[in-house]
Amino acid sequence: MNILSEKKLENAVVELEIEIPVERVEIEYKAVFHKIQKNAKVDGFRQGKAPVQVVENKYKEYAGNEVAENLVKSTFYDAVEKKELSPIVEPKIAYEMITREEPFKYKAVFEVMPSVELGEYTSLESEEKTCDITDADVETEIDSVRERSAKTNVVEDADAAVVKGNLVRFNLKRTDNVSAEEAALLDYKEYSIVVGKSKDDFTLDNHLMGMKKGEEKSVSIKYPEEYHIKDFAGQNVTYAVAVNEISTIELPAFDDEFAKKSNYESAEDMKIKTREYLEKFIKDRVTTEVKNDLIGKIVEKSTFDVPESMVLNEMYSIFKKTQQRVGYNAESIEQFAMVLGIDPEEYRIKLREDAVRSIKNTLVLTEIAKKEDIKAAEEKYQDIINNIAVQMGKTVEEIEGMIEQNQSRANIENDIILDSAMEVVYSKAKIKKLPAVSLEEFAKSRM
Template identity: 25%
Template sequence: MKISRTSAQGLKQEYSVIVPSADMNNRIHDRLTVLGKKVKMAGFRPGMIPTTILKQRYGADATQDALETVVRSAITQISKENGIRQAAQPKISVESFDEDKDLEVKIEFEVLPTIDLKGFDKISLEKLIVDLPEAEIAKKVEEIVSNHQKFQPLAKERASKDGDLVHLDAVATVDGKAFKGFDKHMHVVVGSEEKLLSGALEDAVKGVKSGDTLQVSEKFPEDFSNKAVAGKDLKLELKVGKIEEPAKVELNDELAKEFGCENVDDFKKRVRETMEREYVNLSRMRLKRHLLDALNTEYTFDLPETMVENEFNAIWTRLQQELEQARQNGTLEDDDNRSEDDLKKEYRDISERRVRLGLVISEVAREKKIKVEDAEVRQAIFQEAMRYPNQVKEVFAFFQKNPQAVEQIAAPILEDKVVDFILTEVKLAEKKVSPEGLIEAIRGVVPGFEADDEGQTDTKAKKTSKGKTTKSKGE
């Protein structure tokens, strides 16, 4: 086998592999000999099948096996002798391969760039530490308690009003036939924002008394998930059971125990810890974003085109899916007049940033021998499985059968470990801020904390609009 490099431009290298026809014929013959000892054919004993017959029936398979073996061997040899670190699977082109002629194969590699790591002590960052006031904690405690809704029997028989809990016995029919997809016993909070049946039910139970009967009609949407009733009329025959009114909820040891706490002091302590943890996480997200910005500016090198293209295609596909979903849900905001070419340019820039930072992080991990431990991967898979309590076994089975999925779940763990390492070497200044100060600082930086048109922070996800999905300024 003769191997020679025919081209080397940037991150792309091209090699020519030539295998003499005699060598290929021997490889094919060896493969046929192995097959002849295994296969069964009428009229012949195992291992006694003539080569000519084996070649007629299995020649194509043996040739393909020989070709693949040669190519794999060539790739391994080229990579080892030239220290190639592949950025993607090499491209294989068979230039010539006929009977009694030499095999000529062209192998194109795209290699990872050489990254000379610089000292991180020149990077200066600011770490925000929230000074959490007692008043803020007390406000959160009050909010949690007030949202812990409880009900009690009416002190005096009366008609239902906003905030009351009305118990109902229901009989549902669709086109005059019993519909089993509705609970027979249900309860509704008058004036609730749940909006069952487009709000018709909440409105119907306002002003009713125990023992009353009423009817509610609603039309299922045309795109309702249950196609058997989609677009059809639903009728509910309802009988009002007991009516309960909101009970005053006070923070005491008994209520604290409902939250899994020992007493009021323990409850307040956990609220404080939760708030502090949330602010620490938000502060770290901001710090990480600024670190990645600094690395993105600090390092400039050629990027493997295949990696950038794959990243862009993944982002663009996800964007189109989200836009389509937004159209179906009626939440699409068409307030972006940029052309598709302009949008693609923006997302390609994001793709290049992601690839560049990914390569830097990988190089830091390689040089500093930072690894993700098996226990960390198992914990991440366990946490993922806990998101689907009814499909835990299926989730574990999925990861066992898909090594690529394991790599994907391990990647962010490695990234965080590398970020933590780099943060120990940068110049880090700490600054105390109020909760409001932190929110102001992460506006437009941390996903979910975007600035609205009036400059106020919107901590809720915005409606999907053209070019506003799949990315944030923090990427």
Template identity: 25%
Template sequence: MQVTVETVSTLERRVKVVVPAAKIDQDVSARVAKAARTVRMDGFRPGKVPLSLVQKRFGESIRQEALGEIIRDSFYEAVTQQSLNPAGFPSIEEVSDKAGEDLSFTALVEVYPEIQLASFADISVERPVVEITDADIDEMIESLRKQRATFSASADAAADGDKVTIDFAGSIDGEAFDGGSAKGTELVLGSGRMIPGFETGIVGMKAGEEKDINVTFPSDYQAEHLRDKAAVFKITCHAVQKQQLPDVDAEFLKAFGVTEGGLEKFREDVRKNMTRELKQAVKNKVKAQVMDGLLASHEVAVPKALVANEINRQRQAMFQQFGGGAKLDPKMLPDELFAEQASRSVSLGLLISQIIKDQNLSVDADRVKAVISEVAESYETPEEVVNYYYGNRDQLAQVEAMVLEDQVVDAVLAAAKVVDQAARYLDVVRSARQ
């Protein structure tokens, strides 16, 4: 078999393969002989049909089937011989398969890029350092009280924390715009559901009052045509309900699973949960900076085939998120919607794989065990959770992949410029949720 490789672009290779006619004839003859043992034809017992008749009737279809498999096998033999690493399926451009002559075909294929890792010393990371104070715990308990708040009708003016029922109609330069109006909307003032200035503009209104408020859409608003636009909203307030927070009593504590130990035990549990969330928030913040640093310090040529696969994966994930699954038409979510993020994901995947290879990293079994144990702690029967993970290959593989990625982050941090920065608990956790 003869193989020649032409470099078409950074990642594309044109592979030309020539397979000797003798190999084709030998393969086809073997297939004809095999078919003759099972084929049925009138006038002949099974297995007694002459090869010449089998060749005459089925020879061409048998040859085409053989050629398909030979092309497939020869291509993979060729890329192995040439030490190519295909990043997707090949596109067969030319095939010459005349009887009695050598088979030749040309395949265009993308290969994985060769990545030379830059020094990690130029990557800068700010690592939040947080001490959870009693004041932070008080603030968290207050937040938990608000989550279980009740509301009662009031004739007083609306204040921060109150629930209002409103109609609103927005306009820009005197013209109404899509999505700018609604009736009977319930809104807790101070919740941050609406754009800046909207909720504060309602503070002070009473049931039955009307008022115009002036606001400006933020520059990062999801609807691009509304970004930085000044708007006027006509507000009609139908009802004001005052917020009533529950007491931190035995009933309140019981709702959070605390039946013994009282307030002290509750605060201890709150601190544990806050510590767990903080640890994850710091980890995510640091990891995001590491990944951004890797992308900024490397130019990665990404194979189009890998990006296309990642686009399809992200599209399907979005379908599943919204409950549509495969029932939704993929055209509803065009490739362009995912292209940038898909390219980023593929680039990071390639960089991470290269770091794993260069650093000779393998999954740390002790870290896997620690992660699973930490997850299990929040359940009533931790042992069952641990057994579930170790008894489920897919779930365990997900944890192992996460741990290996954490090890990559650690490898980068070992050489990067890491500055510890004092921060508040709430600031770190809120930024991680965004």
């Protein structure tokens, strides 16, 4: 076998041109014809008894295809090993012809694991934007738990008007100058909100205040330029609103009894642990944001290609995970996007962007792990197994059995390695802590 040429194309695609000597071709032809002869059905001869020359004439084209296939199988991976390449997909094979009288030449085009020219990762800078948790934040969080156990009482008085704190059930339909398709996406029946909970001045709350059951009216809302839904940002939108029902909300008292029903020891214990939960949530969120900023800077300074097959596989993986999270399985990306009420093409573009970002992050962290000689620590692996066992209500032995059956230990270990590589980057970064803001400001800045 001779490798005539190696071409590196775009997006981590490689083309090899390989030549196999005529002597090797002849050996393969003889082997294939011998196999065919054993079962060949030729007129005038018993099955398997036709002379080899007759078999060769009759099955010449069929044999040529099988010879070519066998030669490719037996030489391709030797060639990539010789060139120290790592294919990530099956190659596309092309050849002009095959004969017994000439060397066999073919071209193999395939994607490889891309090489990464790593950018600076040991002295990066980032900013930490966090918030302080106040007693009011803790109270608000506890109130949200109380609301889940609240009793609602329908207001029977026909003259009763909506006041702050009422649960209002209403119909909502967009009526301004938009297409029928767009209007259909904002035609809600039996929509419900608790009036007065929103602190924004552009919501429906102010318009619902004072309305009575059965009342209908047209309302106009001017959305701010920075509104997180881009189709509404800066727009003046008109809705038809019809109130169907008004209810008062009766929250359970916040006392030791309520706290115990919520799996706390006491009301004070619930306050303490709610604060701890909020502080941990913010800390984890901020740390994740800083890490995302750092890895983004490394990716920006690094050079590498992203193979198309990796992008498509990652898009599919993200798509399936999103379906599981939403709880709806669609047959296609287009169908799923329509159910979510978003443009299918925009959703496909976003999927692709997310997939490319994920792959780039993984490739960079993998390269850092190699440079830092990071291995999967056994204690971290055991911690993960123990956590999975607790979450699933199974024994560690049962989880280990499932992992062995699914052959997923390597995936877990790879995640540990990538996380450890990220920790190296994070630990070496210079992180400037900005003045803390309120929880409300913190949440708004991340919409």
